[in-house]
Amino acid sequence: MKIALAQLNYHIGNFESNAEKIISTARKAKENGADLVVFSELSVCGYCPCDLLEMADFVAECNATVEKIIAECADIPMIIGAPLTNEGNHGKRLYNAALFISDGNVKSQCKTLLPNANVLNEHRYFEASDKFDLVNLNGVKIAMVVGNDVLDYPMGMLAKLEPDFIVNISAVPYSHDNFHHQKLSEVAKKYKLPLLNVNQVGANTNLIYEGRSIAFNENGKVIAECKSFEEDLQYVETKSFKSEGEELCKNDTTESIFNAITLGLRDYFAKMNFKTAVLGLSGGIDSAVVLALAVNALGRENVHSILMPTCYSSSHSVDDSLEMLNRTKSSYNIIPIEDLRKQFGIAMSEAFEGTKPGLAEENIQARLRGSILMAYSNKFGNILLNTSNKSEEAVGYSTLYGDMCGSLSLLGDVYKTEVYRLARYINEHCGNIIPENIITKAPSAELRPDQKDQDSLPPYDILDGILNCYLENNMTADEIKAKGFDAETVDFVLKLVKRVEYKRFQAPPILRVSSCAFGHSQDVPLVARY
């Protein structure tokens, strides 16, 4: 038996396109001799439609698409993912199902363990299933299992029914610190069963799906693997289940973050029907990396930069930016904000009478820049890319409605120390486009004379170390201090993180590359005092 792993990039709610992809891929696989074609979780509508599942007409379109696929692919056995109506009297009206379609007949296996922590809340839409059964294709018994059911007791229930192998359809959001493939390998070994996983690829707003669908033999060794971060179609012969297979390889973190952000940005533009981007280029490392990522993902002709110096900008800021633009060969404007800044001072002079210049005046510069970028965006339709990084987002070293403007944040889940690694990676792999001076100079917001980030914040390696303990590893202040970080610094950092929750509430969507990205899934009450 030959099984096709169909790793596709679905567009949520774009039923026509999803159906077309599924049908044409099934036909292609059939032509190549496949006996079964497997698609990923909720493939008919794209994962995860969230609140759209509460709309009756959305669910009707899901069902119509399933019917269309059944009709068009009567001669091709396949497994697809779709919402399935709960015919019972109790609970949510839908299940999250794997559908086995063969000769026009449909058998289903529904998901039991619905994720509700972190970024996704399937409990809101789906009823959990407690029925477990195998499907049969030409005498071969297959355990279909949806999502993370494969990692827990539902897999045990299915294994008891003695299948010949496991087909796991999934949509696992990418994070560089989630070793999902390792877990799948262990499941295969534990149950002594070959395991075929088909994962979604592509990005939906902030969530990125790596793809990298994979097949393990019963020893947990790799016998087939789809590409990461792109569509792919691979085949597994059941006779290869007995082959020795290969060790699972570990991806390079910086490379995979680069690829994830590239896909995230590209898909955001493709799925929103956007073409051109704009960003503010400051001469610092963050905006330089964003420019490089954008030029790589969208094409240099689609990325416009705006330089907005004031009297506090160092001369090298503009020079370094121009040098980079010379290397990327992408378009730009220089719009000095010095006169606007002065005019703003005149406008505020009566209201501000008798006060000393301070944070308010610094923020005005950032907000004028935000307004200029948005004006350009409104005028020409270029989408504003946000250039904040995760370290800044965490401690609020940013201006709301200023440098926090943007439609999408590329680096909001990337710590500053990782931004530097991304810069080095880009210079090695995408042409040497970021000038060395941008990478080596001391970071500064340049909102007052001789300002440096390290005037207000601990050095970034310390800051990022503390943040990583607190955010990704959910450690308490005492636990972080016990790791050797200075107690006063830990308290200072955690206090900042808690205090600026209100800023993050209004931040743009952030491409998620870690297990703990900021964003709307982080449900911390703003008024809490803790």
Place this chain on the structure above:
Amino acid sequence: MKIALAQLNYHIGNFESNAEKIISTARKAKENGADLVVFSELSVCGYCPCDLLEMADFVAECNATVEKIIAECADIPMIIGAPLTNEGNHGKRLYNAALFISDGNVKSQCKTLLPNANVLNEHRYFEASDKFDLVNLNGVKIAMVVGNDVLDYPMGMLAKLEPDFIVNISAVPYSHDNFHHQKLSEVAKKYKLPLLNVNQVGANTNLIYEGRSIAFNENGKVIAECKSFEEDLQYVETKSFKSEGEELCKNDTTESIFNAITLGLRDYFAKMNFKTAVLGLSGGIDSAVVLALAVNALGRENVHSILMPTCYSSSHSVDDSLEMLNRTKSSYNIIPIEDLRKQFGIAMSEAFEGTKPGLAEENIQARLRGSILMAYSNKFGNILLNTSNKSEEAVGYSTLYGDMCGSLSLLGDVYKTEVYRLARYINEHCGNIIPENIITKAPSAELRPDQKDQDSLPPYDILDGILNCYLENNMTADEIKAKGFDAETVDFVLKLVKRVEYKRFQAPPILRVSSCAFGHSQDVPLVARY
């Protein structure tokens, strides 16, 4: 037996304050002869702490607070709400529990039906309980029931155990279209059991809790009722269970929205430790109502207005605003933005060369105003109040980083037609502070000559009618058209609502007064095409 209904306003995570409130109220009730004092759901930490429940030290503080209350109130039988550790090996590590504390002993009843739709997702933090038992106080059998368990089968399970009455501790977010008290009355009637409900009062960021704790006799008639929107302590004698009771009365919608927003604003400031507010006063109805609400909730000395006219502002805009400020006797600045607007035009002239003035230029005015308001806020610490209404939020008739700026949106869940009713209510009940001309003139954003809202949008009664069908009543386009709305208008409105999801993603927290407020609980994927 005399039972105290202790309706208090808790502050999430402020354990010292919450414990002090609970202990002093228990002592006061004891002095007044109470045999049992009942507090609301999760009273020790305040409802709902959400992600804070995932922090080990937060949970430790919850437990320490319970211990403190037990130690301090050994002689006062009480029911409190608290997270309870799940001692089992499976599932989430906490339950959402009612604790019956008597003579230093604790008995618990945990919540079964954990909300996960709409604004709250308790499944993320709590394990659902499947154990049902009564507690016994001096031979009287009491069914403790947490939250909406009272409305469904867990109540049935408890009723089978033949309690003498029901104590329901809850924290039900206010919405004018949720008739929760009616449902409680029906539960009492259905089981032929007296029902005592203690609800949380107060607001946490966007969620407002009405309080209005209530006791019903077994016929579903009211035998005691706490005040709405403030702390209260009422007593119920078990002998009054046999009294005839009174019909449940229905509150006036506009009055209750007014009171909800007032509490929401007041609590946001109190719990965030803010004192003074600032807003942009345009001469239109929305900002006038926000000024009136703020002056009423925070005191006229704590509310500062800024008027920011351009050449497109009508003369009556400034005059009407000044007339209103004369009536409220609150402070203001006039900061014309005409010179800034021109300077901005000069700054953009090269980049915008050859283009015609349009939306970009209109938005620049809104963003300059946003920047001025934020500058004032940064300088003096006044918190910026957002003045957008729900009709605008829905269709995106607003400028991101412009009039969408603010720390809190007071009217973001109030349709324009209801804003007018609020204005009339305010003039009747808070002194005649809104000039008649502000209420009667045609609404306009005044961003270009002779602009009127109705140039771009359907009349507000039509618009709000369609939005109400779609948002609060989850109707499809076809269903809305079948109600008699013009088909083209329905399609136009729904298209706008879907298209501007990205703007709402970055909106400030919105005080929720309906069952379908915009905000982070609305989990629609931005890139969806549907």
